[in-house]
Amino acid sequence: PSKSQVLPVGAVFPIGGLLLILSGVTLTASVIGLAVATPLFILFSPVLVPAAIAIGLAVTGFLTSGAFGVTGLSSLSCFVEDARRLASKASEQLEQARQRMTEAGGQLGKQTKEATQGTQGRT
Numbered sequence: 001p002s003k004s005q006v007l008p009v010g011a012v013f014p015i016g017g018l019l020l021i022l023s024g025v026t027l028t029a030s031v032i033g034l035a036v037a038t039p040l041f042i043l044f045s046p047v048l049v050p051a052a053i054a055i056g057l058a059v060t061g062f063l064t065s066g067a068f069g070v071t072g073l074s075s076l077s078c079f080v081e082d083a084r085r086l087a088s089k090a091s092e093q094l095e096q097a098r099q100r101m102t103e104a105g106g107q108l109g110k111q112t113k114e115a116t117q118g119t120q121g122r123t
Contacts, residue, residue, distance in 0.1 A: 041048065
């Protein structure tokens, strides 16, 4: 092996060993803690289990409430946006309808004039 291969291994080996020792200490502490806590869990299980269920239901209720609130706000936002879009389209359509009515009124006036001139010419 070359120096470039030996140096990284020599630097990483102590770190890996230290992490391995720490994981062993953590496992040992977890087993000891579980051995000490197991009798307490057994003694207090009539209280802890319903408390855990109640806390779980409360957390679920809060999360569900928040999800419903966000859904309601987003649907209201979507509704308001659609209403604004429809209002702007309605005003444009109303303006177009006014223009068509004005044009139709002008054409009706021309036709009325022509009809009156035609009847006056015949008489």
